[in-house]
Amino acid sequence: MPDLSAAELSATMEDYLEAIYALEQSQQVARVRDIAQHLQVKMPSVSGALKALKARDLVNHEAYGYVTLTPQGRRLALQVYRRHQVMVGFMQRIMRIPSEQAEPEACRLEHALSAEVLNRLLALTEFMQTAPQVEQAWLQYLEEYETTEDACELPVEQDVNLPGPEIVTMDRVEPGTVARIVRVCGRGPVRRRLLDMGLRSGVLVRIVRFAPLGDPIEIKVMDYHLSLRREEAANLQVEVVEAASVHNDNGAAGKGHEGRGRNGRHHRGRGIAPDDC
Amino acid sequence: MAQTVTVALAGNPNSGKTTLFNELTGAHQHVGNYPGVTVEKKEGDREYEGRILHFVDLPGTYSLTAYSLEEVVARNFILDDKPDVVVDVVDASNLERNLYLAAMFIELDVPVVLALNMMDVAEARGKKIDVKLLSELFGVPVIPVVARRGAGMDDLLTAVVEVADHGRPRQIAINFGPELEEHIQDLTRKLEQADLADGLPARWVAVKLLENDSQFRERLLARGEAGQEIIAQADRARAHVETIFGDDAEIAIADRRYGFVSGACREALVETLQQRVDWSDRVDSVVTNRLLGLPIFFGLMWLMFEMVFRLGNPLLGLLAKLFAWLHTTLTVYLPEGQFRSLVVDGVVGGVGGVLVFLPNILLLFLAISIFEDSGYMSRAAFVVDRIMHQVGLHGKSFISMLIGFGCSVPAVLATRTLESSRERLITILVVPLMSCGARLPVYILLAGSFFAPQTAGKIIFLIYALGVLLALLMARLFSSYLLPGPPTPFVMELPPYRFPTLKGTLIHMWERGWLYVKKAGTTILAMSIVMWFLLSHPIPPPNPTLTPGQMGQVTLSHSYAGRLGHWLEPVMKPLGFDYKITMGLFAGLAAKEIIVSTLGTVYSLGEADEKSGELRQALRLDPVFSPLVAFTLMVFVLIYIPCVSTVATIYRETCSWRWTVFAVGYTCTLAWLVSFIIYQGGRLLGLG
Numbered sequence: 003m004p005d006l007s008a009a010e011l012s013a014t015m016e017d018y019l020e021a022i023y024a025l026e027q028s029q030q031v032a033r034v035r036d037i038a039q040h041l042q043v044k045m046p047s048v049s050g051a052l053k054a055l056k057a058r059d060l061v062n063h064e065a066y067g068y069v070t071l072t073p074q075g076r077r078l079a080l081q082v083y084r085r086h087q088v089m090v091g092f093m094q095r096i097m098r099i100p101s102e103q104a105e106p107e108a109c110r111l112e113h114a115l116s117a118e119v120l121n122r123l124l125a126l127t128e129f130m131q132t133a134p135q136v137e138q139a140w141l142q143y144l145e146e147y148e149t150t151e152d153a154c155e156l157p158v159e160q161d162v163n164l165p166g167p168e169i170v171t172m173d174r175v176e177p178g179t180v181a182r183i184v185r186v187c188g189r190g191p192v193r194r195r196l197l198d199m200g201l202r203s204g205v206l207v208r209i210v211r212f213a214p215l216g217d218p219i220e221i222k223v224m225d226y227h228l229s230l231r232r233e234e235a236a237n238l239q240v241e242v243v244e245a246a247s248v249h250n251d252n253g254a255a256g257k258g259h260e261g262r263g264r265n266g267r268h269h270r271g272r273g274i275a276p277d278d279c
Numbered sequence: 280m281a282q283t284v285t286v287a288l289a290g291n292p293n294s295g296k297t298t299l300f301n302e303l304t305g306a307h308q309h310v311g312n313y314p315g316v317t318v319e320k321k322e323g324d325r326e327y328e329g330r331i332l333h334f335v336d337l338p339g340t341y342s343l344t345a346y347s348l349e350e351v352v353a354r355n356f357i358l359d360d361k362p363d364v365v366v367d368v369v370d371a372s373n374l375e376r377n378l379y380l381a382a383m384f385i386e387l388d389v390p391v392v393l394a395l396n397m398m399d400v401a402e403a404r405g406k407k408i409d410v411k412l413l414s415e416l417f418g419v420p421v422i423p424v425v426a427r428r429g430a431g432m433d434d435l436l437t438a439v440v441e442v443a444d445h446g447r448p449r450q451i452a453i454n455f456g457p458e459l460e461e462h463i464q465d466l467t468r469k470l471e472q473a474d475l476a477d478g479l480p481a482r483w484v485a486v487k488l489l490e491n492d493s494q495f496r497e498r499l500l501a502r503g504e505a506g507q508e509i510i511a512q513a514d515r516a517r518a519h520v521e522t523i524f525g526d527d528a529e530i531a532i533a534d535r536r537y538g539f540v541s542g543a544c545r546e547a548l549v550e551t552l553q554q555r556v557d558w559s560d561r562v563d564s565v566v567t568n569r570l571l572g573l574p575i576f577f578g579l580m581w582l583m584f585e586m587v588f589r590l591g592n593p594l595l596g597l598l599a600k601l602f603a604w605l606h607t608t609l610t611v612y613l614p615e616g617q618f619r620s621l622v623v624d625g626v627v628g629g630v631g632g633v634l635v636f637l638p639n640i641l642l643l644f645l646a647i648s649i650f651e652d653s654g655y656m657s658r659a660a661f662v663v664d665r666i667m668h669q670v671g672l673h674g675k676s677f678i679s680m681l682i683g684f685g686c687s688v689p690a691v692l693a694t695r696t697l698e699s700s701r702e703r704l705i706t707i708l709v710v711p712l713m714s715c716g717a718r719l720p721v722y723i724l725l726a727g728s729f730f731a732p733q734t735a736g737k738i739i740f741l742i743y744a745l746g747v748l749l750a751l752l753m754a755r756l757f758s759s760y761l762l763p764g765p766p767t768p769f770v771m772e773l774p775p776y777r778f779p780t781l782k783g784t785l786i787h788m789w790e791r792g793w794l795y796v797k798k799a800g801t802t803i804l805a806m807s808i809v810m811w812f813l814l815s816h817p818i819p820p821p822n823p824t825l826t827p828g829q830m831g832q833v834t835l836s837h838s839y840a841g842r843l844g845h846w847l848e849p850v851m852k853p854l855g856f857d858y859k860i861t862m863g864l865f866a867g868l869a870a871k872e873i874i875v876s877t878l879g880t881v882y883s884l885g886e887a888d889e890k891s892g893e894l895r896q897a898l899r900l901d902p903v904f905s906p907l908v909a910f911t912l913m914v915f916v917l918i919y920i921p922c923v924s925t926v927a928t929i930y931r932e933t934c935s936w937r938w939t940v941f942a943v944g945y946t947c948t949l950a951w952l953v954s955f956i957i958y959q960g961g962r963l964l965g966l967g
Contacts, residue, residue: 135412139546186530191346195768197533198342200376211564214572215665218769220563226373227563227773229661231668234770 011058013113016082017041018051022061022069023079031068085112085124092127096140168242173219173235177211178246188237200224201238209246283331284443287357289384290368291377292339292698293654293774295396297321299368299426300336301786303436310790318352319695321790327436335362341376343383345494347767348700357389358479363443366435368394371401371408371423372775374548378540381417385451386536388480390442391419394435398423400775404557405550413547418449427780452482455535458523462489462516469512473505488513489520489528559654559775567658576662579655580681583646587639588685588716594638602631625811630804634796641792643682643689647696648787650678652779656696657771664769670751671758673697673769676706680750683713684743687925690715691932692795699767705757707929708942711921712750714743717871721916724875728895729909742913749918749949795928802927810869810923813839831880840865854915854954855908859901864915870922907966911958919950 011019021040025032034052038045052069055061060075071079089108093099099107112120130137169184183205186196200223201207208222218231288303290296301308304323313320321336337356338349345351357365367384369377384391393413401408414421420438424431455463466485470476476484477498487495488510499506520528566575605627613619650656660674667676675696683690690710697703722742726735819837822830835841844862851861859881867874875894882897898904920926920943930939 135409135546143545185526191344192768192770194342194344194346194529194533195770197530198344198379199770199772200379200537202530202534202537211567212569213567213661213665214569215662217665217668218661220567220661220773224373224375226376227775228770229657229664229773230768230770231664234768 011078015051015055016078016113017109018048018055019060019071019075019079020082020086022071023076023083026071031070033068037069085120088124088127092123095137096127096130098141098144169239170242171236172207172209172221172238172240173232175209175240175242176246177209177219179209179242180206180244181209181240181242182206183238183240185239186237187239188234192234193237196230196234196237199228201228206243207240282329283333284364284440285333285335285360285362286439286443287335287337287360287362287365288368289337289353289357289365289380290339290394290396291341291370291373291380291772293772294339294368294370294377295426296336296339296368297787298780298783299366299394299396299424300334301783302426302429302432303332304334308786308790310794313352313356318349318700325436328440330440332436332439335360341380343380343387344490345492347698349698351494354387357384357387363390364439365389365391366394366439367391368396368426371395371398372404372406374401374406374408375537375541375544378417378543379537381419382453382536382540385417385419386453386480386486387483388450390447391417392435392438392442393417393419393421394426394431395421395423396426398431399425399428407549409547409549413543415449416451416543416547418451419447453536453539455486455532458520459489459528459531459535462520466509466513466516469509473509475499475502475506475509485513486532489517490532491517491527491529557775562776563658563773566655567661572662576659579650579659580678583643583650584681584685586646587642587682587689591639591642595635598635598638599631602627602635605631620815621808621811624815625808626804628807628811634800637792637796639686640689640692640795641788643685643693644788644791645784647678647693648784649779651696652777652783652787654774654776657773660771661773668769670754671702672706672754673699673702673767676702676754679706679710680713680747683710683715683750685716687711687713687715687921688795688928691925691928692791694932695791701758701762701767704933704938705754705762707932708757708938708945709750709754711925711942711946712746712753712918714746714917715871717922718916720872721867721874722913724878724894724898725909725913728898729904729906738910738913742917745914746917749953753945753949802930803924806923806927807869810866813843814866814869832882835862835877835880850951853959854951855903855905855911855958856915857903860903860912864919867916868920868923870924871916874916907958907961911954911961914957915950915954917950918946918953920946 018037018041021037022032025036025040029036034045034048038048041048052061052063055075056063060072060078062070062072086108089112090101090104093104093108094101115123130140172181172183175181183201183203185203186193186201188196205223210220210222210227212219213229216232218229219235220227220229221235222228288296288300300321300323303325305325307325308321308323311320311322318338323334323336325332325334335356337353340347340350340353343350343354356362365384367381369381371377381391381393395408395410395413398408408423410421410423420442422431422435422438424435454460463482463485466488467481470481470484484495488499491513496510499510517528520531524531565571568575606623609623609627610619613622647656650659656675656678659678662674663677664674667674676694678696679690679693682693687710690713691707694703694706694710697706719739722739723735726738730738815834815838817837817839819833822833825833836844841858841862843865844858847861847865848856848858851857851864856864859878863874863877863881866877878898879891879894882894882901898909921929926939926943929942930936933939
């Protein structure tokens with residue numbers, strides 16, 4: 003992790019160090035003119051900055067001579083350079099921003115953010131780079147999220163003619179229905195047990211059947227079967243995602259379309275289809 | 280010297296934990312109870328690489344809250360006994376829900392190894408798990424195993440030893456999100472500063488406080504001002520969290536925890552093929568079907584009942600013959616006197632009394648293990664829960680009550696299938712009201728003596744129905760008044776059907792049966808000897824002029840039991856019972872069918888059974904008896920104190936003298952009250 007607090011360099015100074023480092027890499031040496039060109043500033047500004055950097059013992063510079071980094075300066079420059087690369091990487095790979103836009107944005111962002119936030123961003127980017135599967139999954143989910151039609155809007159506000167999803171308690175849903183839990187009510191051990199069994203808001207459940215005497219009911223959640231009494235199911239507010247197609251007595255309803263939403267793809271956000279995991 | 284490593288085996292119910300435990304420890308098991316509670320504790324040893332691994336099977340739980348006894352037991356064992364390693368058995372075919380518990384162990388910061396069980400099932404269902412990745416995400420070793428086939432055991436043991444020696448490979452902290460984290464970290468700091476975490480991970484305690492966990496709350500409230508201050512702060516934090524999330528902290532925390540788990544699942548789990556033919560679902564669509572569900576249930580129950588008693592009774596007959604032989608042999612070879620009487624009537628009678636139940640008990644547990652291991656048990660509960668719920672019991676209580684028609688001893692033992700100790704206790708208390716097989720001879724004798732053959736059958740049926748009715752009524756009363764409290768959640772997993780393994784079923788059957796012999800057996804034996812003493816002492820002076828039948832009558836009335844009959848007569852008078860009946864009832868404590876033979880002795884008839892015409896004649900001639908008295912007596916026999924074997928079993932299963940005494944006390948009171956109402960009511964109606 004870069005140790006930024008020690009040097010307390012201003013953003014401009016960091017840019018200078020970075021420029022000198024880049025020039026050293028590409029041309030072996032850095033001259034004042036090259037630096038001015040690289041940073042698109044005037045030569046006297048460069049001289050002033052170099053003086054300040056020299057005072058901090060970060061560069062070696064004789065008047066009109068080459069500019070080189072001191073060991074400490076090189077260390078700092080490397081940090082700044084790496085940080086820049088990571089920021090660009092984050093924007094390009096994770097945020098999917100094209101490189102020509104990412105470069106300048108990264109330059110501005112890396113100075114504007116506090117060291118703490120920057121460190122977290124770096125950690126995230128590094129983590130993604132070291133775990134390609136995570137990165138791939140992330141991108142896949144992001145894409146899925148963005149291509150789902152109703153990504154962000156609530157259908158209620160979309161169309162007044164179409165009533166919004168009706169919210170009912172789970173004990174009042176017919177077998178064969180797929181529903182999404184909206185809220186877990188109740189209190190004490192019953193609610194806690196419901197939570198522990200994975201019945202939490204956002205999760206899709208499928209009402210499989212009622213017991214022969216009408217109570218309890220059997221549901222399928224996260225790919226396993228659970229039975230609960232009606233009075234317990236009444237603690238779960240759900241919205242119907244897929245109504246029971248044909249009302250038939252249990253059995254026949256228990257096949258096929260497990261936990262798929264309206265548009266037949268995985269549910270976004272916290273929605274976890276029963277057979278997801 | 281071999282070093283002992285304590286390994287706690289944790290996991291969800293139905294995760295194959297017991298199978299793994301059996302596979303790991305084989306026959307070297309020991310079954311007991313956790314101190315002070317009725318939760319079963321199994322321990323077993325396994326030698327590995329020069330070390331003794333001591334496995335403790337924790338109760339199967341979904342979580343580690345303070346709400347259920349099993350969860351408290353599991354978590355206290357881990358917190359207080361600090362096992363060297365916790366092996367969390369995870370059902371790979373149901374990964375997400377199973378990993379939720381694993382996440383709690385990560386939070387608890389204990390040395391964990393995840394045993395990824397049923398990998399074969401998961402693969403057959405088209406689920407591929409990246410074990411290495413999962414291990415990285417959780418920071419613990421993950422070992423795929425198939426406990427049923429014993430696959431992966433060596434890898435698991437190696438990992439266990441490795442973790443015991445070097446701890447967890449990586450520390451992972453579950454992030455609860457900025458709002459919660461702020462409070463968690465704040466509380467953690469406070470707990471550390473005040474040194475109130477009691478050697479537990481302060482962060483874990485902080486999370487528990489935010490979840491409003493009653494156990495930790497009380498613990499801190501008892502710690503003076505500093506503790507109360509932390510509780511006050513936790514309360515403020517919970518209020519704050521509630522304003523942010525619109526739901527309380529407990530929900531928010533469970534949500535984040537599941538978030539961590541489902542994140543891990545999404546990464547480590549690849550579903551290669553979709554929706555296979557799930558035969559388990561197919562079976563269920565028949566077995567729990569609206570129309571077929573109940574008939575199938577009753578059919579299977581009938582089959583079990585037949586197996587336990589039809590198949591068991593011939594075996595029982597053989598055992599009885601063996602003991603009869605032993606009885607006569609010893610009578611012949613031992614010199615006459617007190618010692619012979621003790622050995623022959625007390626000890627042999629007592630041991631016989633214990634062992635005659637064994638065939639029934641083993642068969643019952645065979646049936647129950649098959650139901651449990653195959654997954655049918657939870658379906659049975661699902662199908663009949665509606666009925667049992669009406670009286671505040673669980674669907675599984677039904678099975679115990681049904682067994683009660685055969686014998687109360689195995690019925691009480693069968694309550695072990697109930698997870699909640701409250702429902703278990705209530706079931707234990709009411710099960711003796713189900714009329715057991717031993718009471719039938721008494722009914723046959725009395726109904727046969729005082730009612731016409733056509734009515735006798737109906738009268739006996741009425742008694743059985745009364746027993747069921749009273750059992751349900753008492754269950755209702757107990758659950759609302761005696762043991763009130765929040766309802767135990769029924770929320771119950773319906774695990775996929777599985778073929779029970781022979782090994783698992785046999786171990787299950789054997790250990791339960793053995794436990795009965797060892798625990799209840801010793802108590803039954805002791806009580807039988809006490810009963811023998813009360814019925815035969817003090818000894819009357821010998822009188823050669825009397826026939827053996829008359830001598831028996833004299834011995835009985837001279838004994839403590841006989842005297843008790845006389846003393847208790849005023850109490851029993853309002854029920855229409857005289858001292859002879861009271862004596863018979865007292866003798867019936869040893870076993871209810873003994874009432875018949877005691878009545879034979881009382882009427883100086885020597886050996887007598889329920890079919891004996893002589894005894895029926897004697898009863899009819901006795902002015903004390905009338906059809907009303909006979910009916911009242913049948914009711915009393917139905918309800919009053921269960922036999923000593925049942926009392927002993929109740930004591931062993933509840934681990935409490937208080938509840939045992941209560942069971943005896945309430946049945947006696949109830950018997951008296953109901954008999955009083957029937958007898959006096961009958962007289963008012965002019966039936967007496």
